[in-house]
Amino acid sequence: MERIFVIEPQCRGFEHARFNAAFLAVISYLYPGASIEFISEQNHQEIVRGMLLHERSASRAIKFVPISYRWPASEWLRYIREKQFIRELLVSVFREQPSMVVLSSVSASMIRALRKLLQIMPHQVDILIVPHGILSGMTCLSKRFWNWPIDIRHSLAGPFPSKIRAVALSKPIFNAMTQICSQVNWLLINHPYIFDAPQLSISITPPEIISFAMFGAVRSRFESFCGIASRVRSRWTNVEFSIVGHVKKAKRKQSECTSVKSIIYKPVSYAEYAVRAAKIHYMVWLSDSGQYVASTRILDALNYAKPGIYLRDPLSEEFFQKLGDIGYLCEDIEDVENTIVQIARQFPIVRYRQQVANILSKRTEFSPATVAAATKRFIPS
Numbered sequence: 001m002e003r004i005f006v007i008e009p010q011c012r013g014f015e016h017a018r019f020n021a022a023f024l025a026v027i028s029y030l031y032p033g034a035s036i037e038f039i040s041e042q043n044h045q046e047i048v049r050g051m052l053l054h055e056r057s058a059s060r061a062i063k064f065v066p067i068s069y070r071w072p073a074s075e076w077l078r079y080i081r082e083k084q085f086i087r088e089l090l091v092s093v094f095r096e097q098p099s100m101v102v103l104s105s106v107s108a109s110m111i112r113a114l115r116k117l118l119q120i121m122p123h124q125v126d127i128l129i130v131p132h133g134i135l136s137g138m139t140c141l142s143k144r145f146w147n148w149p150i151d152i153r154h155s156l157a158g159p160f161p162s163k164i165r166a167v168a169l170s171k172p173i174f175n176a177m178t179q180i181c182s183q184v185n186w187l188l189i190n191h192p193y194i195f196d197a198p199q200l201s202i203s204i205t206p207p208e209i210i211s212f213a214m215f216g217a218v219r220s221r222f223e224s225f226c227g228i229a230s231r232v233r234s235r236w237t238n239v240e241f242s243i244v245g246h247v248k249k250a251k252r253k254q255s256e257c258t259s260v261k262s263i264i265y266k267p268v269s270y271a272e273y274a275v276r277a278a279k280i281h282y283m284v285w286l287s288d289s290g291q292y293v294a295s296t297r298i299l300d301a302l303n304y305a306k307p308g309i310y311l312r313d314p315l316s317e318e319f320f321q322k323l324g325d326i327g328y329l330c331e332d333i334e335d336v337e338n339t340i341v342q343i344a345r346q347f348p349i350v351r352y353r354q355q356v357a358n359i360l361s362k363r364t365e366f367s368p369a370t371v372a373a374a375t376k377r378f379i380p381s
Helices: 017-030 042-059 073-096 107-119 132-139 144-151 171-180 221-231 270-279 297-303 314-324 334-345 351-367 368-373
Strands: 003-007 035-041 062-067 100-103 127-129 164-168 187-188 209-217 239-247 282-285 308-311 325-332
Touching: 003 017, 003 073, 003 270, 017 042, 035 042, 062 073, 073 107, 073 144, 100 107, 107 127, 107 144, 107 164, 127 239, 132 171, 164 171, 171 187, 171 314, 209 221, 209 270, 209 297, 209 334, 221 239, 221 334, 239 270, 270 297, 282 297, 282 334, 297 314, 297 351, 308 314, 308 334, 314 325, 314 351, 325 334, 351 368
Parallel strands: 003 035, 003 100, 035 062, 100 127, 127 164, 164 187, 209 239, 209 282, 282 308, 308 325
Antiparallel strands: none
C-alpha cells in the first residue's frame, strides 16, 4: 500500500484550509488505495476536516495527525528553526517508508532548508512542495538585503534536487516559472477548490444598493480601491464598497478611508467571511499582473456565485478563458471605475443573472474530482 504524508508546516486556523482540504481530496482521488496522513496545526486540521465533509468519498482514507509550531518574525531565526523542525519531521516520516511527502505550503526559507537537508539526508522519496504567495517575491528584491540569501529568488536558484517537484497552481504561473526557474521540476495543477454553496437564489429585481468588495487579505491595491470608492460614492448614492476578509499591513487608517465599510485589520473567521461574501454583488479584482500568485480570492467569489470586475492580468484572463462570462475584464483602474459607474447607472439584471448561472454551471472545472481527472499522478504507480 502506498503511504502519502501531507504536511502543512506554517498555516494555522482558517489560513489555506480550503486549499488544503481540496488538495487532500485531489490526492485521495489520484491514489484511491493509498494511506494518507495529514500533519498540521490542530485548529487548522479541524477546519480542513469539516470542509472535507463535502468530499466524503475522498476523505475516508485520511488520517489527521496534529503538530504545533510557531515561527519568529526574524527571517534568519525562522530559517534556523524551520531547518530543525523539518529535519525532525522528515526523519520521523522517512521511518514510515512513505511513497511521497507533500508540503502543502512552504516559506522561501523552508525551501532553502529543505534543499540543504536533502544534501546530507539519505532519501529515495519524492517530495512535492506547493509555493503560494511567496512566488510574488520573484519580481522584486527585499530592501532588507541581509535576507536575500533566504528569499524566494535565491531559494529556487541554482541546481535543484531532482526528487523535489514544485506545484504551479495556474498556467500563467507554470509558464513563467518554467522560464525563470527552469532548473526546478514544475508540475501544473489546476487550483482545486471545494465549493460549499451550490444552491443560490438569483434576485429577479435590481438591488437598491449595489455592493462591491475586495476579497481575501487585501494588501497592495487597498489604496486604489479606496480611491475608486471615494470617487464613485461622491456621485452615486446607490453603491457601497467593503472588504470580504481583512486589510493586511494597510497604509491608510480606517478613518482615512470612509468610503469603504467594514474594514478589519486582522483575519476574520470563516463564518464571518461567509456572511460578508453573501452580502455583496460584485467582487473587485485589482491584482498586480507581476505577481505569480494563484489567489483563492477569485475562487472564493465563484464559491458565492459573485461576478467580478477584474483588472486584466494573466490569471483573470485564464479564468475567463475557462469559464466564459464571469464578469468584466478591464484594462486599467479607470476602466474598472467606469464599469462600476455603468452598473450604478443601470444595474444589468439580465446579464447578471446569466453571469451567476454561468458561474454555477462551470466552476466545477476546479472541483477536486475534476482536477484529479485532469492531473497525472505525481509519482508513478
